Amino acid sequence: MKRDAKTVLVTGGAGFLGSHLIDRLLGAGHEVLCLDNLFTGSKRNIAHLHGHPRLEFMRHDVTMPLYVEVDEIYNLACPASPVHYQHDPVQTTKTSVHGAINMLGLAKRLGAKILQASTSEVYGDPAVHPQPESYWGNVNPIGPRSCYDEGKRCAETLFFDYNRQHKLRTKVVRIFNTYGPRMHPNDGRVVSNFIVQALRGEDITLYGDGSQTRSFCYVDDLITAMMRTMEDTPDSFTGPVNIGNPGEFTIRELAEMVVELVGSRSQLVFQPLPQDDPKQRRPDISLAKSALNWEPKVALREGLTETIAYFRSVLTGEGPRVVLPASTLGSTAQTAAAADAPVRSGAEAAPIATAALAAVRQAARHAKPQAAPKAANTAASKTSTPAR
Numbered sequence: 001m002k003r004d005a006k007t008v009l010v011t012g013g014a015g016f017l018g019s020h021l022i023d024r025l026l027g028a029g030h031e032v033l034c035l036d037n038l039f040t041g042s043k044r045n046i047a048h049l050h051g052h053p054r055l056e057f058m059r060h061d062v063t064m065p066l067y068v069e070v071d072e073i074y075n076l077a078c079p080a081s082p083v084h085y086q087h088d089p090v091q092t093t094k095t096s097v098h099g100a101i102n103m104l105g106l107a108k109r110l111g112a113k114i115l116q117a118s119t120s121e122v123y124g125d126p127a128v129h130p131q132p133e134s135y136w137g138n139v140n141p142i143g144p145r146s147c148y149d150e151g152k153r154c155a156e157t158l159f160f161d162y163n164r165q166h167k168l169r170t171k172v173v174r175i176f177n178t179y180g181p182r183m184h185p186n187d188g189r190v191v192s193n194f195i196v197q198a199l200r201g202e203d204i205t206l207y208g209d210g211s212q213t214r215s216f217c218y219v220d221d222l223i224t225a226m227m228r229t230m231e232d233t234p235d236s237f238t239g240p241v242n243i244g245n246p247g248e249f250t251i252r253e254l255a256e257m258v259v260e261l262v263g264s265r266s267q268l269v270f271q272p273l274p275q276d277d278p279k280q281r282r283p284d285i286s287l288a289k290s291a292l293n294w295e296p297k298v299a300l301r302e303g304l305t306e307t308i309a310y311f312r313s314v315l316t317g318e319g320p321r322v323v324l325p326a327s328t329l330g331s332t333a334q335t336a337a338a339a340d341a342p343v344r345s346g347a348e349a350a351p352i353a354t355a356a357l358a359a360v361r362q363a364a365r366h367a368k369p370q371a372a373p374k375a376a377n378t379a380a381s382k383t384s385t386p387a388r
């Protein structure tokens with residue numbers, strides 16, 4: 001183990017981004033405590049690490065207090081796609097707000113450094129393009145997406161108040177659309193939907209003329225920026241810092257690239273554009289460039305190739321076993337470019353395949369908050385006094 005190895009808590013560690021972060025943290029020599037309630041995440045995402053001597057998994061809901069000993073905390077626990085976070089909106093807000101309070105309380109008690117995975121959704125339906133961190137956003141506080149958007153905004157507030165009031169070492173990263181292996185095949189994100197449709201040779205549905213643009217960041221680039229924020233910035237650097245890929249592609253370009261890379265015979269079919277479909281979303285990453293010396297390196301074509309290989313293995317049964325969407329995928333959700341792109345109402349999210357919703361319901365039952373667990377039985381999780 002490296003001399004500067006730390007014990008790191010990753011909440012939401014069995015999810016898409018969390019599992020990649022854990023790969024990298026273990027690779028860097030750290031001890032990792034992966035905490036997850038398995039609502040949208042899965043142990044399959046970390047199955048390749050089974051038996052790793054420096055990884056411990058703990059099933060726990062962040063809305064409940066937690067008493068463990070760690071040096072750093074990455075707080076990622078939160079469902080990220082509209083179909084998931086709108087399933088139980090009250091629980092979504094609790095996860096963001098109570099989860100932040102619990103993790104900040106833990107960090108305060110331990111003197112640990114803590115990073116919040118925030119989102120481009122704090123900008124809402126932005127009136128400024130591209131979005132710099134100084135833009136305060138345009139968020140509807142009472143809509144069906146508010147549980148996520150406002151929950152994340154409140155979590156940011158808490159992070160900055162703990163920093164000002166308690167001198168806690170806090171960092172906030174605002175993540176823009178990210179894709180890659182281990183993303184959910186059935187959560188309505190455009191990248192996974194297009195890939196699965198192309199692999200199956202089904203029609204790919206685009207809305208409007210497909211000229212609306214989106215930006216896509218490959219997961220490896222995202223994790224690099226997240227870890228640099230935590231490890232390589234001074235304590236005075238709190239963020240928020242945008243992390244995303246500013247390269248813009250039209251939805252049509254994305255669909256055509258997917259079809260070409262898959263070698264599929266899928267046809268593009270067009271349907272009317274929903275009225276308030278955002279035309280554009282793109283991060284301003286000037287701050288990440290200067291403060292983190294970071295910019296994305298993985299081209300869309302390259303990242304899609306890796307992601308297609310993953311979904312191909314899932315579909316052929318050689319890869320992880322995951323619940324796949326029914327053949328006719330949700331429609332509006334496809335233009336909602338990724339985890340964070342708008343699906344504007346529960347009704348519009350309705351076309352999401354019944355199988356996907358059934359999977360969400362099953363996961364929700366599985367993930368019900370439990371009473372605060374006894375401390376796990378490892379060095380990473382010695383009990384100590386309650387946080388406040």
Ligand SMILES: NC(=O)c1ccc[n+]([C@@H]2O[C@H](COP(=O)([O-])OP(=O)(O)OC[C@H]3O[C@@H](n4cnc5c(N)ncnc54)[C@H](O)[C@@H]3O)[C@@H](O)[C@H]2O)c1
Nearest residue numbers: 012014015016017037039040041061062077078175178339
């Ligand atoms: N993927 C993106 O493009 C994107 C964009 C912006 C922000 N984010 C943020 O990054 C984080 C990770 O997103 P992701 O794409 O990996 O999503 P994901 O759904 O794959 O991962 C979220 C994880 O959190 C877990 N979780 C949910 N509620 C929990 C709770 N109450 N207690 C404990 N665990 C809980 C889930 O089981 C899952 O493993 C989220 O906070 C999300 O808001 C992601």
